[in-house]
Amino acid sequence: MKNTALTHIHESLGAKMVPFAGYNMPVQYAGVNAEHLTVRNSVGVFDVSHMGEFFLTGEKALALIQKITSNDASKLANGKVQYTCMPNYEGGIVDDLLVYRISDTEYMLVVNASNIDKDWDWISKHNDLGVAMTNASDNMSLLAVQGPLATKALQSLTAIDLASMAYYTFKIGTFAGIDNVTISATGYTGSDGFEIYFKNEDAVAIWEAIFKAGAAFDIKPIGLAARDTLRLEMGFCLYGNDINDSTSPIEAGLGWITKFTKDFVNAEALEVQKTDGVSKKLVAFSMVDRGIPRHGYSIVDASGTKIGEVTSGTMSPSLKVGIGMGYVPTAYAKLGSEIYIAVRNKQLKAQVVKLPFYKG
Numbered sequence: 305m306k307n308t309a310l311t312h313i314h315e316s317l318g319a320k321m322v323p324f325a326g327y328n329m330p331v332q333y334a335g336v337n338a339e340h341l342t343v344r345n346s347v348g349v350f351d352v353s354h355m356g357e358f359f360l361t362g363e364k365a366l367a368l369i370q371k372i373t374s375n376d377a378s379k380l381a382n383g384k385v386q387y388t389c390m391p392n393y394e395g396g397i398v399d400d401l402l403v404y405r406i407s408d409t410e411y412m413l414v415v416n417a418s419n420i421d422k423d424w425d426w427i428s429k430h431n432d433l434g435v436a437m438t439n440a441s442d443n444m445s446l447l448a449v450q451g452p453l454a455t456k457a458l459q460s461l462t463a464i465d466l467a468s469m470a471y472y473t474f475k476i477g478t479f480a481g482i483d484n485v486t487i488s489a490t491g492y493t494g495s496d497g498f499e500i501y502f503k504n505e506d507a508v509a510i511w512e513a514i515f516k517a518g519a520a521f522d523i524k525p526i527g528l529a530a531r532d533t534l535r536l537e538m539g540f541c542l543y544g545n546d547i548n549d550s551t552s553p554i555e556a557g558l559g560w561i562t563k564f565t566k567d568f569v570n571a572e573a574l575e576v577q578k579t580d581g582v583s584k585k586l587v588a589f590s591m592v593d594r595g596i597p598r599h600g601y602s603i604v605d606a607s608g609t610k611i612g613e614v615t616s617g618t619m620s621p622s623l624k625v626g627i628g629m630g631y632v633p634t635a636y637a638k639l640g641s642e643i644y645i646a647v648r649n650k651q652l653k654a655q656v657v658k659l660p661f662y663k664g
Contacts, residue, residue, distance in 0.1 A: 310351050333525050349518075355446050399419040399423050404488070453521045458517065485501065494662060
């Protein structure tokens with residue numbers, strides 16, 4: 305199992321450590337609910353150094369990205385970030401990822417930790433354009449500093465005007481006295497904040513600088529369990545739960561990142577799905593009866609017949625109600641539809657709702 309450059313710090317802080325995507329990762333420190341509310345109300349720091357970073361360089365870098373991803377990366381300008389996915393040939397998704405345009409000949413792709421090797425092989429297989437590829441995943445660290453006080457907590461560490469950075473943009477500059485740090489106005493929590501990329505050897509210095517600068521704002525370390533509850537409140541998909549090799553972006557409600565103005569892997573089949581419709585859809589639901597939906601629980605109709613399965617579920621720390629997502633036949637996907645979650649031999653009523661669950 306791999307460690308991040310900060311594992312020893314998490315252990316010294318008393319974090320509960322768990323194996324995740326081949327890494328020894330902090331799942332919680334003070335407790336999921338407390339950490340969740342820290343991010344919603346003030347500012348918290350996640351070590352997400354397990355994520356993968358690939359650099360694609362050369363005249364044909366954009367052409368390769370256009371071929372393997374569903375979104376239209378030609379719309380990116382330098383310093384912009386795009387959420388997208390890589391479809392496979394069977395109608396599913398290889399991975400969801402972020403594309404960073406550094407220049408017209410250099411891009412950074414940020415991929416899920418559990419898919420680093422799979423993604424690298426997939427992109428390599430489609431690279432018949434002579435694009436230079438570098439897998440920097442093992443050499444880079446990544447911190448997500450999230451919450452409404454993130455800008456104030458970090459501003460003293462850089463001359464970059466953080467408050468002026470638009471959502472899904474990034475800048476490369478000096479941070480905490482260290483050069484060539486990438487500061488990105490992104491994150492997977494639905495709260496304001498930044499993701500900060502740097503070399504492993506600078507990890508401890510940057511971690512300590514962030515906590516020193518953020519002390520006045522009561523900054524706290526946050527584990528992966530709260531990251532999961534935060535992203536679920538926003539209805540953000542988690543690869544391996546809500547999307548995978550057999551779920552299509554159209555079924556998953558990711559039609560907005562699936563652009564048919566260009567050709568890409570399996571575009572023709574996905575366009576048929578968009579035109580003709582799909583038989584199942586990923587829906588968000590809120591519990592009407594008291595109960596906590598969990599991953600893998602059956603979704604049933606009023607007669608108890610199984611119609612789907614919960615892909616993600618929790619008790620929302622912000623809303624104090626059970627929330628979840630899962631695939632159901634399109635007849636049950638309309639807003640307001642009643643569905644039931646099978647919890648310990650009981651059928652608990654839930655209602656299909658609009659995302660996000662948490663409105664801020």
